[in-house]
Amino acid sequence: MKHRRLLVLAGVVGAVALVTSLSVAAASSDKPARTHQAAAIAAPKVPNAAAIKKKYGGQKITFVGDSVGNGHVRDVALAKRFSKDTGIKVTVNPHPAASDQSYSQLARAFSSKSSSIDVAMIDVVWPGAFAPYLVNLKPKLGKQSKLHAAGIVQNDTIGGKLVAMPWFGDYGILYYRTDLLKKYNYKAPPTTWNQLFAMAKKIQDGEQKTNSNFAGFVFQGNSYEGLTCNALEWIASAGGGHMIDNGKATINNAKAATILDAIRAQVGKTTPRGVTSYQEDQTEHAFDSGDAAFARNWPYQYGIGAGAGSKVKGKFSVTTLPHGAAGKPVGTVGGWQLAVSKFSKHKDAAIEFVRYMTSPAVEKFDAITNSNVPTIPSVAKDKAVVKANPYLKPAIASVARVTRPAKFLGTHYNEASKVIYQGINQILNGTPAKNVLPGVQSKLNQILK
Amino acid sequence: MSSVATPAPAPRRRRRRRTKLQRRQTKLAWLLLLPALAIVALVAIYPLGKTVYQSFTDQQFLAGITPTKWVGLDNYSTIWHDPAWKHAVILTLKFTVITVTFEFVLGLIIALVVNSSFKGRGVMRAVMLVPWAIPTVVAAQMWKWMLDDTFGVVNDFGVRTHVLSHSQAWISNPSTSLGAVCAVDIWKTTPFVALLLLAGLQVIPKDLYEAADVDGASKLQQFWRITLPLLKPAILVTLIFRTLDALRVFDIFAVFFGNRLDTQTMAIYIQSAIVGDGNVGLGAAASVFMFLIIALFVVIYVTFMRVNEE
Numbered sequence: 001m002k003h004r005r006l007l008v009l010a011g012v013v014g015a016v017a018l019v020t021s022l023s024v025a026a027a028s029s030d031k032p033a034r035t036h037q038a039a040a041i042a043a044p045k046v047p048n049a050a051a052i053k054k055k056y057g058g059q060k061i062t063f064v065g066d067s068v069g070n071g072h073v074r075d076v077a078l079a080k081r082f083s084k085d086t087g088i089k090v091t092v093n094p095h096p097a098a099s100d101q102s103y104s105q106l107a108r109a110f111s112s113k114s115s116s117i118d119v120a121m122i123d124v125v126w127p128g129a130f131a132p133y134l135v136n137l138k139p140k141l142g143k144q145s146k147l148h149a150a151g152i153v154q155n156d157t158i159g160g161k162l163v164a165m166p167w168f169g170d171y172g173i174l175y176y177r178t179d180l181l182k183k184y185n186y187k188a189p190p191t192t193w194n195q196l197f198a199m200a201k202k203i204q205d206g207e208q209k210t211n212s213n214f215a216g217f218v219f220q221g222n223s224y225e226g227l228t229c230n231a232l233e234w235i236a237s238a239g240g241g242h243m244i245d246n247g248k249a250t251i252n253n254a255k256a257a258t259i260l261d262a263i264r265a266q267v268g269k270t271t272p273r274g275v276t277s278y279q280e281d282q283t284e285h286a287f288d289s290g291d292a293a294f295a296r297n298w299p300y301q302y303g304i305g306a307g308a309g310s311k312v313k314g315k316f317s318v319t320t321l322p323h324g325a326a327g328k329p330v331g332t333v334g335g336w337q338l339a340v341s342k343f344s345k346h347k348d349a350a351i352e353f354v355r356y357m358t359s360p361a362v363e364k365f366d367a368i369t370n371s372n373v374p375t376i377p378s379v380a381k382d383k384a385v386v387k388a389n390p391y392l393k394p395a396i397a398s399v400a401r402v403t404r405p406a407k408f409l410g411t412h413y414n415e416a417s418k419v420i421y422q423g424i425n426q427i428l429n430g431t432p433a434k435n436v437l438p439g440v441q442s443k444l445n446q447i448l449k
Numbered sequence: 450m451s452s453v454a455t456p457a458p459a460p461r462r463r464r465r466r467r468t469k470l471q472r473r474q475t476k477l478a479w480l481l482l483l484p485a486l487a488i489v490a491l492v493a494i495y496p497l498g499k500t501v502y503q504s505f506t507d508q509q510f511l512a513g514i515t516p517t518k519w520v521g522l523d524n525y526s527t528i529w530h531d532p533a534w535k536h537a538v539i540l541t542l543k544f545t546v547i548t549v550t551f552e553f554v555l556g557l558i559i560a561l562v563v564n565s566s567f568k569g570r571g572v573m574r575a576v577m578l579v580p581w582a583i584p585t586v587v588a589a590q591m592w593k594w595m596l597d598d599t600f601g602v603v604n605d606f607g608v609r610t611h612v613l614s615h616s617q618a619w620i621s622n623p624s625t626s627l628g629a630v631c632a633v634d635i636w637k638t639t640p641f642v643a644l645l646l647l648a649g650l651q652v653i654p655k656d657l658y659e660a661a662d663v664d665g666a667s668k669l670q671q672f673w674r675i676t677l678p679l680l681k682p683a684i685l686v687t688l689i690f691r692t693l694d695a696l697r698v699f700d701i702f703a704v705f706f707g708n709r710l711d712t713q714t715m716a717i718y719i720q721s722a723i724v725g726d727g728n729v730g731l732g733a734a735a736s737v738f739m740f741l742i743i744a745l746f747v748v749i750y751v752t753f754m755r756v757n758e759e
Contacts, residue, residue: 009575273618274598415726422710
């Protein structure tokens with residue numbers, strides 16, 4: 001009798017725990033409706049598949065791939081096609097969503113000389129840090145690299161070695177609700193930050209009457225790498241420099257302080273108070289659920305917003321980000337490359353995978369299904385690609401690009417970026433810029449020494 | 450080879466026999482302990498020693514081919530003068546004091562309630578363990594969504610019942626972030642404390658209470674004079690467990706705040722220095738500091754326990 005009761009109790013506890021964890025897991029995977037977009041087009045076939053299969057068929061490689069938006073779905077589709085055609089089995093592991101944590105994951109693997117990673121997605125600011133641990137791709141992929149934009153190939157070449165192949169580009173753009181602009185009698189999207197704030201306030205005040213979750217402007221404000229990208233856009237577009245210029249930290253200047261304080265003033269007003277925990281996925285979710293008038297995000301959000309399951313399908317468009325009174329519109333260079341680990345046990349098979357993923361056909365596939373910016377200029381001009389990605393039109397695509405100061409920092413980039421994004425996050429959370437920027441600047445100068 | 454029994458000093462003979470046996474037993478004890486000691490040395494002493502060694506060098510995580518050099522006490526000096534480290538220590542201490550106090554008081558109340566007999570007591574005991582059964586990272590993510598200022602249920606419920614005037618950004622707002630993370634940790638770990646205290650309560654013989662009833666003692670007097678004194682060992686064990694766990698807290702802060710500067714605990718500071726910045730030497734020095742702080746608490750508690758036992 002006693003034992004039976006005990007078993008019943010154990011069952012109750014187990015059941016409750018199981019239900020809780022399942023509902024938590026289910027809540028995070030509401031993706032099915034949105035993945036139809038990626039499956040709409042078939043993954044391109046692998047050129048030269050028979051020859052590759054003869055040489056490397058049967059080998060297994062691990063690819064640390066995308067986790068933001070529909071990136072993982074795309075990776076799995078491409079990996080499946082590659083495995084089917086060449087017999088090389090590819091296991092896709094999505095990396096942590098925050099770029100700085102993804103850096104830590106790779107740093108741990110490389111420092112322990114682990115062979116568990118064969119191909120990895122490398123952020124545009126990491127080639128300098130990881131160069132000693134990556135295979136030189138020039139011998140085998142040098143010819144293919146000539147198809148890609150020269151600037152990115154240069155970024156990925158360290159000490160004469162091509163340590164990574166460009167895969168997709170990225171730059172910050174402004175998403176805006178065309179229907180709401182019309183509703184509140186605005187003829188065009190804002191061109192200056194003050195215009196954006198004013199429009200966001202008017203639209204938010206109107207929309208909050210029916211939707212209490214509505215916010216005027218959302219962006220990435222969490223204490224992570226993405227905030228460095230957002231902050232660089234604010235500061236550079238306001239004429240405040242590029243955080244580090246000519247090897248010296250310049251972030252502590254009046255124009256930077258002004259724009260940062262202006263954004264800080266919006267937090268809790270036209271931007272949700274919780275924006276300081278937002279990363280790309282939260283921004284995209286807020287905008288695509290119809291809860292925001294303006295959003296700053298990377299181009300990948302376009303495909304999701306225009307796809308099935310989005311509440312703003314057909315109701316939004318993109319343009320360049322606003323600028324300060326004394327500046328011009330800019331977009332931070334993002335983008336990802338593919339690299340092969342020096343400790344991989346199947347380097348050649350991994351290189352074949354990278355060759356496939358960075359080929360024009362796959363970049364076109366990625367651009368159409370995932371709205372990622374191709375790094376091959378001929379693909380970026382393709383009619384079908386431009387149709388699916390309006391931000392590739394010259395008016396927006398020719399926006400001035402600003403790069404994060406990775407070239408001055410090498411292996412210390414992650415540390416320096418942390419100083420920046422922690423400081424900016426502090427400002428967004430309520431501390432005036434003039435109290436934070438001097439400390440950030442002196443710490444950056446110490447790292448640069 | 451034993452000596453012939455003589456009528457002379459019998460106590461001396463007894464002592465010699467005990468010594469031989471004692472020596473044999475001691476040797477056997479050491480032999481039996483050797484495997485366990487070897488494992489402890491490999492898994493605990495060696496990493497600790499390596500950390501202390503690394504704290505005197507400028508070891509980098511992604512060293513590549515750059516050689517590591519000895520820097521003496523430089524790392525320690527950097528940590529000592531770093532305001533972020535001081536802030537991390539104070540924050541961790543604040544967190545420890547708040548959570549251990551609340552968990553202890555609430556845990557004691559729950560343990561006392563669950564100790565008495567009432568219908569459904571068994572089910573109650575099982576249900577109260579559920580928060581603790583959920584993995585910390587899962588629970589932290591769950592609460593992070595619930596406390597969200599845009600779509601979180603806590604804010605929704607609070608605003609609908611007019612308890613809150615508007616949605617609060619519990620996690621993002623620096624003035625409420627410590628409270629939020631403490632509340633979630635208390636929710637998660639009170640059952641554990643209650644369980645430990647319940648075990649201690651169940652050992653107290655019931656006839657003590659019956660005798661007290663006969664003598665006319667009130668329930669409050671019984672609690673102060675019988676329950677608490679007899680519960681002291683269990684309380685001490687619980688407090689040691691919880692204090693040490695709270696001083697080393699990492700996962701719940703990492704999920705809630707990530708890399709935010711004003712919410713770094715000691716463990717997060719160290720992890721960020723080692724893996725994020727790649728500064729193994731600096732992280733090792735901070736680890737040694739953290740080890741000393743925790744050791745201080747252990748010494749305090751153990752001394753208290755020893756004083757108590759006398």
